[in-house]
Amino acid sequence: MSETARPAERGSWLMVLIAWALVGLPLAWGVYRTLLTAVKLFR
């Protein structure tokens, strides 16, 4: 996003960031837990 972005656009991208964080963080936690199990294959 550029410095000259309009307030409405900045708000819109902030909403996008929040929405993606709400679904992305639980998914990242799930992927992390799965990776912890998966690494046992390589020990």
Added chain:
Amino acid sequence: MPGWLSKERIIASPGFNRWLAPPAALAIHLSIGMAYGLSVFWLPLSHAIGVTAAAPGDWKVSTLGWTFSLGIVFLGLSAAVFGRWVEREGPRKAGVVAACCWGGGFLVAAGGVHFHNIWLLYLGLGIIGGCGLGLGYISPVSTLIRWFPDRRGMATGMAIMGFGGGAMIGSPLANLLMNHFKTATSVGVEETFATLGLIYFVAMLAGAFGYRLPPPGWKPAGWTPREARTMITSRQVHVGQAWRTPQFWLLWTVLCMNVSAGIGVINMASPMLQEVFGGRLIGAAGALQDLTGAQKTEVATIGAGFAALLSLFNIGGRICWASLSDYVGRQRTYVLFFAFGIVLYALAPHAGRLGSVPLFVGIFCIILTMYGGGFATIPAYLADLFGTQHVGAIHGRLLTAWSTAGVLGPVLVNYIREYEIGRGVPAAGAYNTTMYILAGLLVIGFVANALVRPVSEQVFMSDAQLAEERRLAHESGSRT
């Protein structure tokens, strides 16, 4: 007056950021994706009465496993039956109903555990929950395709990736909850079901209320549709007409074969690794049956790690292959799935004979990306062939292929294995024939995909029919 759930109320305002649509879809798909993680409950539930060990009257794991099968069957049935309703009423109403079914299904299942009634469990997570799976699964498809006409594959791939990733969140969360709720007299599943039901209900409602539809005729800024190509139509086919076309049944076969082979592999990958490599996995000599109890536990842990690795490649494949299909085309993407798949399925037994664990693991990881990619690319393939007007409903009907594959894949794998062992083939070698037969399924899929051609002119809706369909679908609403 249109209600809060109606399609007219969710037409996006000018300036709405289309990147808000995928997280709404993901909230629903990550919730219903827990269907793949239900097996985490079966072991604790198999000693729900005895608590520390199975007691008379306790359910068997095999009895509990039917809940998942029922769920997948009802996923396909509800998606097929209610697909048109979803298209007409819009994604928000469909998402709310899906939230009630999936969240409510967990609550009914909690009642099943409380009263120790298996039929309530089947009703809750199998039938009611299965309907929630079907409605939730197809609810965002046409919405995403309309928001991302320039990247249909990527858009639907993101949502369907969520279905693959749901169990990654749900399974460890369920374990945490069961450990929290368990007491000397309870395994903690009843309370866990109730808690998960509420969590999923709220998450899915949030997703449903996050849905917005693009205004009619909307397109991304600066994007101009390319000239209609032979395999991408700009016209529309009615769902009632689509399923009568050979193209629909060819794609049904494509999905069914890809999923049957993939489910077969998922079912046997971990035991196959353990039985083929045995002691070599832990640097010990001997086959699996010759190992000590402690060594077998160590090998089983490695098997679980392998299964976890495969699930990561499964969800990675959903977004990667579906996004790639936007550039190389859907038909070519499936050509890649089937051509590589046939080679890899046939190579797997040789990797076992060579004793190469990395080769064996690598083959299965690539296979799993193509299994996930097959799911994620099919909605865009349908939109290319039949248009976007009824793509959600057409996709719903196509999902009966998944229900069929959910039975066909495991049955094939289990029966072939039993037959081979009955013939005296060693356990480690009993998988070879299965892999060749699964490769044969992919040959059928390859041929079906190769036969797909654009639908004929008379199948498309006329302008008058299309206008009537759009009127029925309330596609001229106010903006929010």
